[in-house]
Amino acid sequence: MTTATLPPAALTALLPHPAPAARRRESAGFLVRPARESDGPALAALSRPFVRTGALRERPLALYLSRASDFLVAQAADGTVEGSLGLSRHSSDGVLYNFCVAEHRQGSGMGGRLLQAAFARARGRALTMLFTATTGSGRLFLGHGFVPSRADLAPAAWARTLDPGRGARVLARTL
Template identity: 60%
Template sequence: MTAAGTCPAPLSVPLPTVPGVRPARREDAAELAALSGPFARSGALRERPVSLYAAHADEFLVVRASGGPVEGAVGLRVHPGGSGPVGVVYNFCVAGHRQGFGVGAGLLRAVLDRARDRSLDALFTATIGSGRLFLRHGFAPTAAHLAPPAWTRSLDPRRGARILARPL
């Protein structure tokens, strides 16, 4: 959505399918916390305890290399919206050694599919980085008042995050 409240048309950019993307399970919680730790220490993500990952495991998708650890993760939380439910994409991270190999794009494809399956009207996310991956795939900067209020109240204004949205 733009600041004026309109949504630009999503780009028709094909996203790669990444083998190993699956819903997270409670037993993945410690690995989700470990994967997210470096991003939290850098300020890119919020620090979350293992117990929170376990309690909200059903919101996460993960990528695990065959027989290896979790190498990427993304959360999707559903919120009521003005005309229908919307989603918030959060805790999106990919292990450093897997960045640049399509893991993040594959996770984004999977979370978009999950959002469509749940008949969400739009997705929102916040980023303190460039947001290039989101921007390449139909997200656009939007005003905070257009995002779910319960979520925007939890954003720390000192972090200077940009809010991005994508219609579905």
């Protein structure tokens, strides 16, 4: 699939900055766009409740600032970042990480839109497989084509960072 045949929401996710207001694709009061370095503090703040519950590992603000280009964000109409998802490249595979949707937005379709935008971004980067780890049910991932996998099938550098004490399950999806 070429960029010209991607659905409008996927095209928005591939743009380096939000499209002009007339071309933005908003639904349910939010748009999905690539993160900017200036989104670093919002990414860190959005992650905090998930860190407190143990769903995410704590990451320093410096990581969000330096790796902002990894992230897609879901931005509310008022400009608030209410969802995020990181995609890192490991050769021909990708890893989705730090997936967060604000509590009041869960169940709104925001997580699904972030995943779809990440799939489009991964395909645009010629990635063939995506991996993630979850300490939760994984329902959203499973509903979007992920299946349980083994850590030894994932990119080795990423798999070495998994903390067995957290009880995370590795999931994978072919693109």
